[in-house]
Structures are given as C-alpha cells and as structure tokens.
Amino acid sequence: MASNKNNKLNLEQQKYQSFAQKREPRRPLLSNCLKAFISGGAICVFGQLLHFMYIKYFSFTENNAGDPTAATLIIISVLLTGFGVYDTIAQWAGAGSAVPITGFANTISSAAIEHRSEGYVLGVGGNMFKIAGPVIVYGVFSAFVVSIIKMLVNYMGGI
Amino acid sequence: MEKIIWAFIVGGLICVVGQIMMDVFKLTPAHTMSTLVVVGAILGGLGLYEPLIKFAGAGATVPICSFGNSLLKGALQELEQHGPIGVLTGIFKLTSAGISSAIIFGFIASLIFKPKG
Numbered sequence: 155m156a157s158n159k160n161n162k163l164n165l166e167q168q169k170y171q172s173f174a175q176k177r178e179p180r181r182p183l184l185s186n187c188l189k190a191f192i193s194g195g196a197i198c199v200f201g202q203l204l205h206f207m208y209i210k211y212f213s214f215t216e217n218n219a220g221d222p223t224a225a226t227l228i229i230i231s232v233l234l235t236g237f238g239v240y241d242t243i244a245q246w247a248g249a250g251s252a253v254p255i256t257g258f259a260n261t262i263s264s265a266a267i268e269h270r271s272e273g274y275v276l277g278v279g280g281n282m283f284k285i286a287g288p289v290i291v292y293g294v295f296s297a298f299v300v301s302i303i304k305m306l307v308n309y310m311g312g313i
Numbered sequence: 314m315e316k317i318i319w320a321f322i323v324g325g326l327i328c329v330v331g332q333i334m335m336d337v338f339k340l341t342p343a344h345t346m347s348t349l350v351v352v353g354a355i356l357g358g359l360g361l362y363e364p365l366i367k368f369a370g371a372g373a374t375v376p377i378c379s380f381g382n383s384l385l386k387g388a389l390q391e392l393e394q395h396g397p398i399g400v401l402t403g404i405f406k407l408t409s410a411g412i413s414s415a416i417i418f419g420f421i422a423s424l425i426f427k428p429k430g
Contacts, residue, residue: 228418253346258411267423
C-alpha cells in the first residue's frame with residue numbers, strides 16, 4: 155500500500171515521506187498493551203461490580219441488569235469528560251479507555267462540549283456523533299447483514 | 314468472585330486487541346471502534362458471543378464489541394416474533410439504554426461544561 159502511495163508523489167515528496175517516517179516516534183507497543191490491559195480490565199471489573207450491585211440491591215435480574223450498568227458507566231464517563239479527567243486517563247490508558255462503552259460516551263460528550271461555541275443546533279447537535287456515528291452506522295449495518303444471513307439460513311432449513 | 318477475575322482478563326484482552334489495532338495497524342480510535350463493533354456482530358452471528366458473556370460477564374458486555382452483539386440480538390429476537398420486519402424494529406431494542414443515555418447526558422454535559430484548553 156505504501157509503495158502505491160509513493161508512486162503518485164514526486165521526488166521531493168518521497169524524500170519528505172522517508173524523512174518523516176524516520177523521525178516518527180516509535181510507539182512502545184508492549185507497555186502500551188500492558189496499560190490498555192490493566193485499565194480496560196479495571197473498567198470491566200468496575201462494570202461487573204455495578205452489575206452485582208444492581209442485582210443484589212435494586213432487584214434487577216441477571217438478564218436486565220446490563221442496562222442500568224451501561225447507563226451508570228456512561229454517566230460517570232460523561233462527568234469525567236466534563237471535568238477534563240477522562241482525557242488524562244485516556245493519555246495513559248490508550249485503547250483501554252477507548253474500547254469500553256465509557257470511551258463511546260466520551261467521544262459523544264467531548265464532541266458535544268467542544269463544539270458548543272458553534273451553536274446548539276449545528277454545533278452540539280451536528281457534531282455530537284462525529285466519532286460515535288461511524289460506530290453506530292457500521293454496527294447497525296453489520297447486524298442487519300448478519301441477521302438477514304441468519305434468516306436465510308433458517309429459511310433453507312438451517313445448517 | 315471468579316467472574317470478576319475473568320471480567321478483568323477478558324475485558325483487558327479485548328482492549329489489548331484494540332491497542333494493537335491502533336499501534337501496529339495505525340488505525341484511528343474511530344476505525345478501531347467501528348471494526349470491533351462489526352467483529353462483535355459477526356461473533357454474535359456465529360453464536361460465540363453469548364457464551365463469552367456467560368463466562369466473563371462485564372468483561373464481554375462493557376467493551377464496544379458487545380454493542381454489535383446487542384444490535385444483532387435485538388434484531389434476531391424481533392425477527393423470531395414478528396417476521397422480517399422485526400429486523401428493522403428490533404435492531405435498537407437492547408442498545409436503547411446505552412445510546413439514549415449517551416445522547417441525553419452528552420447533551421446535558423454540553424449545557425453545563427465549557428471546553429478546556
């Protein structure tokens with residue numbers, strides 16, 4: 155893919171590409187992965203504790219305790235984003251804070267807060283889903299395709 | 314108690330996969346999240362995600378892949394009850410709590426907080 159891209163560049167640009175590539179900071183993969191593992195795992199443990207709490211004290215069942223758990227994690231993540239703490243966590247945690255549902259809430263609320271100066275309709279309303287939008291679009295479309303495939307398989311008598 | 318340990322390990326490993334996608338394949342967080350959601354929907358379609366949730370609890374439901382799985386699960390449930398139109402009516406059924414609370418609280422946050430930096 156890289157060589158394909160280079161074909162369209164002139165000599166000067168190719169020189170710059172290799173110059174920039176050499177000076178790009180190397181990402182410490184192992185320590186990044188370890189940080190992501192610890193922080194992501196910790197968020198999931200916190201979610202599991204909330205799950206237990208909702209079953210034990212708020213009479214939810216094993217099946218529907220997921221909803222209040224997700225909502226609580228989202229509220230906490232939105233508050234942390236608003237106070238500017240989530241960014242600090244994200245710098246350390248990397249994907250550990252982006253992959254859990256808290257990262258999804260963070261992208262929505264940070265985009266909403268960031269664009270409020272452009273007005274509430276086009277700024278906040280229009281930019282809220284800038285990063286979360288693709289997640290919903292591809293999630294819904296892939297779920298649609300998979301369920302259609304399942305439907306056809308069932309229709310033809312299953313495997 | 315055991316479930317907490319498995320939640321930590323499985324949840325952590327999914328995040329490591331995300332980190333590798335970001336560092337090695339140089340994807341943006343938005344690409345990483347979208348890919349994981351599609352992977353979640355496919356795993357759900359193969360019937361592999363439910364056993365993972367039974368096994369690891371929040372370790373499987375908190376990462377974003379469970380979003381894809383829940384979209385699929387809602388669609389399949391309604392498909393069984395109401396036929397093909399159920400795919401359209403059911404797709405947001407189980408994820409409603411997550412999406413609507415993210416929209417509502419995100420909007421409230423934009424009313425209260427001012428951007429920093």
